[in-house]
Amino acid sequence: MAELAAHAHHDVNVAHQFDDAEQQKESVTVGMWAFLVNEVMFFGGLFGLYIVYRFLHPTAFQHASHHLDVTLGTFNTAVLIGSSLTMALAVHAAQMSHNRFRQIFWVMATVVLGSVFLGVKVYEYYHKWVDHLIPGPNFHWPDAGEAHAVQIFYSLYFAMTGLHALHMIIGVGIMAWLMWAMWKGRFGPAYHNPVEVCGLYWHFVDIVWIFLFPLLYLIGRH
Amino acid sequence: MSSAKSVAHEAEHASEHVVGIGMYLAIFVSLMVLTAITTAVAYVDLGALNNVVMLGIAVLKATLVVLFFMHVRFNSRLTQMFALCGFVWILLLFAFTVGDVATRGILR
Numbered sequence: 001m002a003e004l005a006a007h008a009h010h011d012v013n014v015a016h017q018f019d020d021a022e023q024q025k026e027s028v029t030v031g032m033w034a035f036l037v038n039e040v041m042f043f044g045g046l047f048g049l050y051i052v053y054r055f056l057h058p059t060a061f062q063h064a065s066h067h068l069d070v071t072l073g074t075f076n077t078a079v080l081i082g083s084s085l086t087m088a089l090a091v092h093a094a095q096m097s098h099n100r101f102r103q104i105f106w107v108m109a110t111v112v113l114g115s116v117f118l119g120v121k122v123y124e125y126y127h128k129w130v131d132h133l134i135p136g137p138n139f140h141w142p143d144a145g146e147a148h149a150v151q152i153f154y155s156l157y158f159a160m161t162g163l164h165a166l167h168m169i170i171g172v173g174i175m176a177w178l179m180w181a182m183w184k185g186r187f188g189p190a191y192h193n194p195v196e197v198c199g200l201y202w203h204f205v206d207i208v209w210i211f212l213f214p215l216l217y218l219i220g221r222h
Numbered sequence: 223m224s225s226a227k228s229v230a231h232e233a234e235h236a237s238e239h240v241v242g243i244g245m246y247l248a249i250f251v252s253l254m255v256l257t258a259i260t261t262a263v264a265y266v267d268l269g270a271l272n273n274v275v276m277l278g279i280a281v282l283k284a285t286l287v288v289l290f291f292m293h294v295r296f297n298s299r300l301t302q303m304f305a306l307c308g309f310v311w312i313l314l315l316f317a318f319t320v321g322d323v324a325t326r327g328i329l330r
Contacts, residue, residue, distance in 0.1 A: 025238070029301050037308030044312040048319050055323035074261050078254060085250040088241070088291045095240050196293075203291045207284045213257075214276040218264035222272065 013191035021190070028193045032200050043208055046160050050215060053152050060149030062220025067133060068157070069124060073217035076120050077209065083113035084206045091199045094182075094192035103182045103195070110202065111175045114168055121165050125158075134158070157216055164212060167205045174198050239296035249290045256283050 011021055018024040054061050090106035093099065132140035135155045141147035178198050181187070187195055260279040268275065289295040294305050 026298055026300070029297060030304055033301055033304040033308075037304060037311075040308040040312050044315055047312075048315055051316060051319050052323050055320070055326075070261065070264075074257065077257050081250065081253045081257065084253075084287060084291050085246060088246045089243065092241070092243060092246065095238070200292055203287050206291075207287050210283045210287070211280050214260055214264070214280055218261065218276060219273075221264040222267035 032197045036204050050156050057149035060146040061153050064150040064153035065219045068217045076117050077213045079113050079117050080206050080209050083110045086110045087199050087202045091195050094187040094195040098188035100182050104179050107175050107179050164208050
């Protein structure tokens with residue numbers, strides 16, 4: 001009888017494998033973190049490579065880093081931190097009300113800032129192309145002695161920022177889905193797990209950049 | 223659209239910690255200030271300390287994002303353990319890697 005009654009009151013937002021909304025939220029959060037820990041390892045391999053080559057070629061890495069634009073890098077860091085704020089406010093909007101315009105507004109702001117970041121990245125990549133700094137047959141570096149090590153730095157630069165940018169592009173796709181779900185009126189104070197989980201992904205991508213920025217742009221500036 | 227009363231009722235049932243907008247803004251401003259500091263310090267010659275300061279600030283920024291933007295500060299112990307595990311294991315990878323490359327040639 002008790003079971004029947006519980007079933008009758010079953011929350012439409014709770015999938016039937018879960019006892020209640022709280023257990024579902026816990027599972028979703030832990031599951032997302034399990035994925036993010038894998039992502040930490042995924043990027044971690046590249047950071048590990050960076051550590052090895054930085055120790056093997058300290059001066060060449062500093063000289064190579066000088067050709068990155070610190071102003072653009074700092075600007076992009078600020079843009080990405082701003083996008084994390086708007087994402088946090090999107091989660092907050094879903095936690096506080098059913099107002100889908102408010103929810104969509106903050107996700108849209110996140111997409112706009114993410115796109116600005118990617119636009120700046122394209123501009124930077126273009127200039128590396130013009131300056132012959134893309135590893136390969138057209139690579140050119142005035143000091144032939146350290147050209148090899150500089151090429152390693154730029155290989156790492158493109159691999160790391162490229163993988164990061166790919167995550168941003170996927171993130172924008174996820175945000176598009178999120179806005180569609182918000183438009184359908186799916187989220188409010190009682191149920192907003194997908195908003196929260198998409199937010200975790202976006203903040204994670206922000207964290208990767210928090211480390212990429214100083215390691216790539218700021219070494220040997222003094 | 224639900225009435226304000228039923229929304230408040232729903233929120234009570236959600237039983238989660240809601241981080242206020244004021245807190246988000248404070249974290250955002252802290253992250254911006256730390257970004258400005260790390261860029262400025264990069265132009266000052268502190269020798270090997272440059273790297274320490276740079277990475278220290280990056281770790282601090284990441285910690286703020288994890289604890290507040292990602293709500294780990296208010297999550298269950300299980301979630302906190304998962305989050306911590308990722309970073310502890312990656313630190314182990316880095317520690318042993320540095321232990322290798324930083325000490326090569328010492329015994330030569």
